[in-house]
Amino acid sequence: xxxxxxxxxxxxxxxxxxxxxxxxxxxxxxxxxxxxxxxxxxxxxxxxxxxxxxxxxxxxxxxxxxxxxxxxxxxxxxxxxxxxxxxxxxxxxxxxxxxxxxxxxxxxxxxxxxxxxxxxxxxxxxxxxxxxxxxxxxxxxxxxxxxxxxxxxxxxxxxxxxxxxxxxxxxxxxxxxxxxxxxxxxxxxxxxxxxxxxxxxxxxxxxxxxxxxxxxxxxxxxxxxxxxxxxxxxxxxxxxxxxxxxxxxxxxxxxxxxxxxxxxxxxxxxxxxxxxxxxxxxxxxxxxxxxxxxxxxxxxxxxxxxxxxxxxxxxxxxxxxxxxxxxxxxxxxx
Ligand code: KG4
Ligand code: ZN
Numbered sequence: 070x071x072x073x074x075x076x077x078x079x080x081x082x083x084x085x086x087x088x089x090x091x092x093x094x095x096x097x098x099x100x101x102x103x104x105x106x107x108x109x110x111x112x113x114x115x116x117x118x119x120x121x122x123x124x125x126x127x128x129x130x131x132x133x134x135x136x137x138x139x140x141x142x143x144x145x146x147x148x149x150x151x152x153x154x155x156x157x158x159x160x161x162x163x164x165x166x167x168x169x170x171x172x173x174x175x176x177x178x179x180x181x182x183x184x185x186x187x188x189x190x191x192x193x194x195x196x197x198x199x200x201x202x203x204x205x206x207x208x209x210x211x212x213x214x215x216x217x218x219x220x221x222x223x224x225x226x227x228x229x230x231x232x233x234x235x236x237x238x239x240x241x242x243x244x245x246x247x248x249x250x251x252x253x254x255x256x257x258x259x260x261x262x263x264x265x266x267x268x269x270x271x272x273x274x275x276x277x278x279x280x281x282x283x284x285x286x287x288x289x290x291x292x293x294x295x296x297x298x299x300x301x302x303x304x305x306x307x308x309x310x311x312x313x314x315x316x317x318x319x320x321x322x323x324x325x326x327x328x329x330x331x332x333x334x335x336x337x338x339x340x341x342x343x344x345x346x347x348x349x350x351x352x353x354x355x356x357x358x359x360x361x362x363x364x365x366x367x368x369x370x371x372x373x374x375x376x377x378x379x380x381x382x383x384x385x386x387x388x389x390x391x392x393x394x395x396x397x398x399x400x401x402x403x
């Protein structure tokens with residue numbers, strides 16, 4: 070089946086063509102137009118600017134995705150578009166565009182949940198992967214653990230109670246002088262420091278739960294930098310980055326260990342932009358080896374927001390019978 074995916078939930082306009090026939094999963098094109106350079110000027114994503122940039126880019130990005138796949142719209146058998154969650158104005162651009170394409174060309178349409186799409190990136194990277202599995206989705210907007218019975222049967226069993234982990238990396242990274250989004254530079258900076266140098270709270274919430282809170286950790290890092298400034302001490306940026314990363318990584322390892330024991334799953338999928346973090350990857354490889362669990366982390370190119378993952382999830386939603394019509398709407402929340 071040839072599927073066109075469209076993604077516009079945040080600051081990346083993306084269109085992709087994916088061919089899925091059973092275990093054969095081929096990304097024929099995956100065009101991503103990033104708005105990061107624009108938003109960097111403001112230190113974060115400006116929703117109004119994001120919507121306008123999506124409007125400008127979406128037609129040509131889709132045309133390029135078809136061109137690179139060497140296909141015409143008439144070859145496409147299914148359109149999948151991110152419909153939730155995300156920035157509402159940004160989502161509406163993709164949803165409206167996809168609806169028009171589907172309606173005008175008589176192609177079936179399915180609205181896709183962005184978090185499920187992040188997980189579906191793993192099905193593209195590992196054609197033999199089939200749920201049941203446990204999944205950790207970590208990005209600029211989400212930090213949650215899911216019990217996945219089938220690609221369309223998700224139960225959230227743990228999540229952040231406040232900020233997302235990517236947001237925390239970006240906020241502390243900004244204070245460390247790193248450009249937005251700070252994740253990748255933060256990752257490198259953490260290699261230069263001592264992870265035991267700064268004492269920081271764990272974002273793992275105590276007790277029998279699988280939840281996180283990143284606001285306390287974020288505030289502790291901010292306070293550390295303020296205290297250094299007040300005392301006229303130049304903080305070691307590497308030490309703070311390493312200690313902060315250690316705190317985050319250990320919290321995920323602790324809760325995932327609990328979640329794996331609870332569910333008995335032998336597969337762990339880690340998805341979303343923060344899955345690119347090298348320290349998290351290493352720690353989870355060790356955990357999974359110890360617990361004899363198979364770890365699936367998509368390659369970096371499929372970790373961040375992209376439309377190939379949306380097309381992959383669309384395939385499973387379509388197989389399960391989901392269809393959307395011209396009344397498909399976007400939703401900022403799940
Ligand atoms: O999934 P994504 O591209 O967009 C959202 O849906 O949010 O995730 C973006 C987030 C940003 O907060 C970025 O700083 C973070 O992923 N990120 C990282 C790394 N690479 C990207 N965080 C930690 N370490 C990284 N290597
Ligand atoms: Zn995302």
